[in-house]
Amino acid sequence: MIMEAIATAIQFLGGTLPAVIILAIVNLILLALLIARVGSSFRNFGRALGSALGVGGVVAILSVFLLPAHTGASWANLHGAVDYLGLFVISAGLGVAAAAAVFPPIQYLLGMGSSSRRQHQSARA
Amino acid sequence: MTDHNPSGSEGLDLKRLVEACTRRDFLKLSGMGTGAVAAGALGAGALLHSEPARAVRTDARIVIVGAGAAGLNAANRLRRALDGAEITLVDRREDHYYQPGLTLVATGVWPQSKTEDRNERYVPRGVNWVKAMVEEYDPENNRIVTDEGETLEYDYLVVTTGLELRxxxxxxxxxxxxxxxxxxxxxxxxxxxxxxxxxxxxxxxxxxxxxxxxxxxxxxxxxxxxxxxxxxxxxxxxxxxxxxxxxxxxxxxxxxxxxxxxxxxxxxxxxxxxxxxxxxxxxxxxxxxxxxxxxxxxxxxxxxxxxxxxxxxxxxMSAPKPLRESELAAQEGSHADGGWLEVDQYTLQHKRYPNVFGVGDCCGVPIGKTSATVKNMTPVMVENLVQVIQDRDPSAEFDGYTSCPLITEIGQAILVEFNYDLEMVPTFGFISPYREHWMAWVMKEHLLLPAYNAMLHGRMS
CATH class of the missing domain: 3.50.50.60 (FAD/NAD(P)-binding domain)
Known part of the structure; x- marks a missing residue:
């Protein structure tokens, strides 16, 4: 079942798969640089995580309201708990994916900014 | 059981035919994060090019007639299951159509292009593709003749021709x-x-x-x-x-x-x-x-x-003319009128020619001229063919699974899945097969095509 899901996911992503893989690789490189403290660090982790979760939350909320119409359906086509639960699960999944995608660059930028400030303050002292 | 006969045909077998789709698992997709996608892609990339752990060594000559959903699925699975087999795929058609999507095209939901593909994307390496149509089946002499005049001899024949609109x-x-x-x-x-x-x-x-x-x-x-x-x-x-x-x-x-x-x-x-x-x-x-x-x-x-x-x-509809006029067609009973391939409905092995198997619309089975049926038929056929190659009796059985996302209006559908006994066999127990759902529509519109394409690669069971 897992392999079937992966095979289906690859087909689902289709032409966007290379872009997704590139994004994932860039994010992994950014995470590696953060761990190695090259050019940035995990300072302001809380702010970075909060910002990423904020982006994810916005995406999830927008998805809840836009997904039915995006599929050509109306709210009247959602019947019972299964459909609403499905809508929330899909939206949450999209939100988590969005948060995961933006966290590394946000963390890198915020970590880099504080690092530069410290270096500037050290130079003045 | 109550006798329902939408086909109007006399035989019980001809009244249970429903539409195409495949199994699906979209909840997994919905939860994918970027990293998981990348990891999955990398893992599956290796998977898609891997050799089977225990491929059966054989020098058998296998001819697959038809490069539709069943033929491509079978070619990919046999290619992985057998080591050394000479596999030949016979079909002139180079275009591939996602037929389960035609209802969406015909109702203005999808553009035509979304259902159009190319067979070359799915024909596995190592399979010989003969671009011709079969004109004559000669099962007594284990050979077929194409409309190009070429004679192809085989040890095992897999018939996946689909059907003909009359x-x-x-x-x-x-x-x-x-x-x-x-x-x-x-x-x-x-x-x-x-x-x-x-x-x-x-x-x-x-x-x-x-x-x-x-x-x-x-x-x-x-x-x-x-x-x-x-x-x-x-x-x-x-x-x-x-x-x-x-x-x-x-x-x-x-x-x-x-x-x-x-x-x-x-x-x-x-x-x-x-x-x-x-x-x-x-x-x-x-x-x-x-x-x-x-x-x-x-x-x-x-x-x-x-x-x-x-x-x-x-x-x-009927079996294509060369098949229905051949010795491989059902000679009597409810499948004879359409000239359907005379296979055992469980093993998918021909009833009179044990080195001949069938998958898909051309088969004379009680229900299921759908791609969902093809998805479940093909692994059974491949397993049984491999067993026959090994001089064993075929033991795998197809239960008649078929599926229909019955769209009642744009935005909702009933996800109907059942078997030879006409029992509901829902893949996802939490989605009722008795009422309309938006979730079933989402599956139909967004997830069945990628699942279908994965099936063509022989990756869905």
Whole structure:
């Protein structure tokens, strides 16, 4: 079942798969640089995580309201708990994916900014 | 069990045919994060190019006739299951059509291009692709002859030809008429489906009398005529034209759907909730396109003519001519009329030629001329063929699984899955197979095509 899901996911992503893989690789490189403290660090982790979760939350909320119409359906086509639960699960999944995608660059930028400030303050002292 | 016979055919076997789809697992997709996707892609990339752990060594010559969903799936699976086999795929067609999507094209939901693909993307390396059509089967001598005059000998034959639309069974009808004179037909290819949408679009603007035909006998995607009727009715409501249209559905027998619970639902739903008039025991004899008139043969009313503004007119279907006129076709019983391949419905092995197997629409089995059926048939056939190659008796059994996302209107569907016993066998227990759901629509519109493509690669079971 897992392999079937992966095979289906690859087909689902289709032409966007290379872009997704590139994004994932860039994010992994950014995470590696953060761990190695090259050019940035995990300072302001809380702010970075909060910002990423904020982006994810916005995406999830927008998805809840836009997904039915995006599929050509109306709210009247959602019947019972299964459909609403499905809508929330899909939206949450999209939100988590969005948060995961933006966290590394946000963390890198915020970590880099504080690092530069410290270096500037050290130079003045 | 109550006898439901939407096909109007005499044999029990010919009354249980439903539409295509495959199993799905979209909740996994919805939760994918970027990293998981990348990891999955990398893992699956290796998987897609891996050799089987225990491929069976053989120098058998295997010929697969037909490069549709069943043929490509079989070629990929046999390629991985066997080491050293000489596998030949015979089919001239280079275009591949995602037929389960044709209802969406024919109702204006999808563009035609979304259902068009190329076979070369799915033919595995190491498989010899002969671009010709089979003209003659000679099972006594283990060979086939192509229309190019080439003779191909085999040790094992896999027949996956699909079926033939018999427009010649309707007087005055021709496939080229689809899209003109108010004639539509969802079957066959994306071009016809798009032409059907053109005809429906005109009908939605003008209104009038719309006739929807379910042809007699075994047909593929047997839910498609029902879906075309219901979606057209929905489109009329969307355009504010429902009051200007009257809709009629003509069934050859006394049922609408082979699964009894869904049949009961539709028998209430059509007249009571959709204001669609259902006419039983009707078969189309002929059509006069210029006059927009159709002639019916009715058990109750005899032969009579009806006018229309739009008619959805799929023809009856049979095995392709070379197959139905060959020794491989059923010689007697309910599958003989259509010339369907005479296979055991469980093992998919030919009943008289044990080195011949079949998968897909061409098979004479009780239900399931759908790609969902192909998905479940193919692993069974491959397992049994490998066992026969190893001089063992075939032991794998196909349970008749078939599936139909029965779209009742754009945005919702009933996800119907059942087997030879007409028992519901839902893949996801939390989605009721007895009521409409948006989730079923999401699966149909967004996830079944990628699952289908994965199946062509032999990656779905």
């Amino acid at each position: 427009f010649d069974h309707i007087e005055g009808m021709d496939a080229d008429l689809i899209g003109s004179h108010g004639i539509g037909c969802v079957y066959d290819n994306p071009r016809h489906a798009a032409a059907t949408w053109s005809a429906i679009d005109d009908y939605l603007a003008e209104g009038g009398k719309g006739l929807f035909i379910r042809p007699p006998g075994a047909i593929k995607c047997a839910g498609a005529p029902l879906k075309m009727t219901m979606i057209t009715e929905h489109r009329l409501r969307q355009r504010g034209m429902r009051g200007n249209a009257e809709l009629h559905y003509y069934a050859p027998g006394d049922g609408l759907f082979s699964q009894p619970d869904i049949d009961d639902f539709l028998k209430r739903h059509f007249p009571e909730e959709r204001d669609i008039n259902v006419h039983w025991h009707h078969r189309v004899k002929g059509i006069e396109p210029e006059e927009k008139r159709v002639t019916f043969e009715s058990d109750e009313d005899g032969e009579y003519t009806e006018s229309y503004d739009f008619i959805h007119l799929p023809p009856s």
